Amino acid sequence: MIEINKLVKVYGDKKAVNGISFTVNDDEVLGFLGPNGAGKSTTMNIITGYLSSTSGTVKVNGHDILEEPELAKKEIGYLPENPPLYNDMTVNEYLDFICDLKGVAKAKRKHMLDRIITMVKISDVTDRLIGNLSKGYKQRVGIAQAMVGDPSILILDEPTVGLDPSQIIEIRKLIKSLSKSHSIIISSHILPEIQEVADRVVIINHGKIAAIDSLSDLSKRLLGQTKLLMTYTGPAKECAEKIRTLHGISSAVPKITKNKVSQIELTVVGENSTEIRASIFFMMAKEGWPILELRSLEPTLEEVFLSITSEKKGA
């Protein structure tokens, strides 16, 4: 468990992190979201003890990172944005060095490394030079490094950045499998990654927390808006215009028309969308455009993120 309380980090006149507080529970995957330069890496660096905060506290399983750094650091495995890899070492040599560094007892070492190597699927490259590995393998070696010493918390800073799609899927799978036994903080600006693995999301912007919530709650917070997608047989433009005249509809955007089948995306304003759905049904029936499907759309993180950050900016 990590308790972060009123974290501030000042660089010159700028506050890179400005009063961030949140808690990471045991065995939870926390997504850490924010645009570039929002203070994600700085926050993670403070949590892992790389940087000291200007003020505020970080407690890792009850150990303050500044007061009991060695105990706190034992609990954390960290994969920084640039994996700290020595290109002139082989994977085995490197992991052995990390074991030395984290003080893993010789007796436990082999068993633990075997487990980690199988888990992150690098067993076929253990004797190769890290400098000669592909980006995906390097990233996995970085994750393996973070896992050495069996920390209860993993902090992964942009673990998929620069990887190709298949590698991203691999890494994502890996994180999912890790989440069963670890608390994980994973930062990214690639939203689907978070969407798929995170239980909760912290969104920060300009060094401040914009939102903390579980994914589903977050969606609901979308200013009371509901999006509906309607599929029907009939003309697109004409229908859209008609629908816009209905009460409670803020927008209607025609999407596709194919074989006389059209799709319109509707934005509904108001607490209760049931009445509006009914009025749409009656209108469509009246026009003789049969509704094939009408369903509500879950907002993507992209949308959540955009709406929150832009809202804050506006304020």
Add this chain to the structure above:
Amino acid sequence: MYAIFKREFLSYFRSPVGYVAIAIFSFLAGFIFYSQYSSGSVNIGSEVISLRSFFVIIVPIITMGLLAEDKKRGTDILYYTTPVSLFNVVVGKVLAAFALFAVMFINVIIHIIVTVACGGTFGVGAIGTIIVFFFMAFMFISMGLFASAITDNQIVSAIVSFVLILISQLLSVISEYAGTAANSIATVFGVKTYKALAFSNAIKKAISWLDPFVKTQDFRLGIFSVSALIFLVSVGVLFMYLTFRVLEKKRWSQA
């Protein structure tokens, strides 16, 4: 500490750096030994003293990458985020470079064996110079490590440590110049001659007091001065501490 020491020491032998440094040292030591040997008398003490003047080249080669390379690759983050203390990192790195020096020194040990086998002397003066050699190596290595800590560019680090070591090798010359300069400045400001002389002598003395070579010169005669060794160790520790503070600074610096 052991982890850092092991990695750095082995990394000398995983890359050509260690071999090249040892090769250079072997060649230089071999040259000095051969020229003494061919003249029919070998003084291991003066061989070791001559080798000391190559610190200015060998120490920067050995120390330039120790921290600068870590910073450049971002691997220094490991020192901050794993449960090792930064001071132990510094100690481990110094020890690694020091151990490389010990490996290089095997050359001289072979020379000693050859000398003794050929009926030469390996006296107490030579032992004194060897003691000084290692204490001085320690001091210069910590200077080199400090130079490596203040930059992420190996070349810059090498130049800084080169200059640092060069200055300490030239302190007696510098003290002469500084004394003369002080004298003329004092005279320009209208200080009385004898006072100006006393002033310049004081400056000369103060600067040459820092000279590690003057401090330890009697070792070759078999006179072992503990205070000279304390000087070398304390300067070395001071630079180690400075290095530690430079690393630590990265944590809290708000620049």
Add this chain to the structure above:
Amino acid sequence: MSNKPANIKKRTHDRAHKLKLYSIGSIALLIGIVLVTNILFDGIFGKILTFDFSDFGQNTISQESQEFIDSLSPDTHVRIVGLFSRPDNVSGTPYQYIIPLLDDYAKKSDGKITVEYYDLTENPTIINELDPSNAYDLASNAGNFVVEYNGRIKIITPLDCYSYDEEKYYYTGTYYINSNNTEYVFTNTINMLTNENMCKAYIVSGLKEDTSFYITQVLNSMSIIVEELPSSDNFVIPEDCDLMILNGPNADISEKMYVAMSDYISKGGKIFIAVNFSIRNVTERFDRLNQLVNQMGINIDPAMINENDPGFQRGGYVIDHTVIATDDFSDYYSVPYYHATYSRSISSYNNPNSSITGIPALRTSDKASLTEFDTNGNAIESSTDTTGQYYVAMYAAGQGEDPAKMFVFGTANFSSDEYISGYGVNDVNVEFFKSCIRELTGSKSANAINVAVKNVDNYSLDNTKATTSSATMMMVIFMIILPVVLIALAVYVYTKRKNL
């Protein structure tokens, strides 16, 4: 909301500010500790924590010097002044063994001895201070040392502090330092200067003899002032002459000198003569010198001693041999065996005009023989037949209150620079010589302080092992094979690991 940021700013800067202060403070503190520790150790404990482990304690005064210094009265003040500014680095210079030792004198003398250094160009007044009458021309002695006591001074050059092997120099042209006499020279100089009753010896020069550098040192060490007495047409023996020495003359004395010396003997003079038999004096009969020694019942024979007893020979040579002190002189030194080469036979002379007879001091074995030479320097064939015991040194003394005394040595090994430089001022021959001088000068000479000379570190290799070919081998192994193997290893490791 409006006053909050300022508040935060103040609070938030605290931690970084504290850390910065701590960082700078701790560095300043450490620098302070380093400085204080070093100044403390340098200034206060420096001397105590300095240990002389050198072979023979090159840089530490010996027990003998220490006892001598302790025996000086507490108000004694001896100044040792180096006429140069003290060099920072003495290694490899002639001062290497001198300056550290002088420091030890100063340290262990309770202020009786001080050591100072003055650059003559910076402090020209020191010349007048030490030598007001300018008798010693100190201005031309830059680089040397002056030992001063009560206005009396003696100059010591760095060269005085070492003995060089003159024989090696003769053959190779290079000086090989044999031993380090620094402590011997300084302690005995101080002894001489602090001794009020000094006796004066004159060494006669101008008779084709060699230098008398080392016996001067030896005599000095016995508190005897030594001066040169050149042979000249108006040769006069000074009134204050307590001892006259003819050290290895290769030419006979002049008539004038003979007269002066006879007169000297008749007034109870003391003479030491050493005449060996060498290629340089083989044709010299020393007639007048013989006349002089005949007055004391001693004769210098024109014959060279061949030692035929293998037990007495050194290295199997008949002309390089051991001589034994006779019973009368067996107490001159703890061992009665001495070393003589190219010895001339010294015999007793039955002088009809005097009752004085020569007493043998050093003898050969019973199996020695003589090679006699004619006036042209040719060996007389038949002369070697008779074997027997011959004498290499004799002593004679007159009668009365202050009688004339004379030692005549048939070998140069007791007083020549060539011998002493090779065997050192602590050699048994030198000890015997000193006893002879003591016999001649009686109570007037002080006992020398017997400081052992120290061997200088010798780094030479065994010639049979360190040959040219082995040197070439060293070059190949250490300068070519080893570096090349290492570079090859570097290339191998690099290429191998590169493709892992």
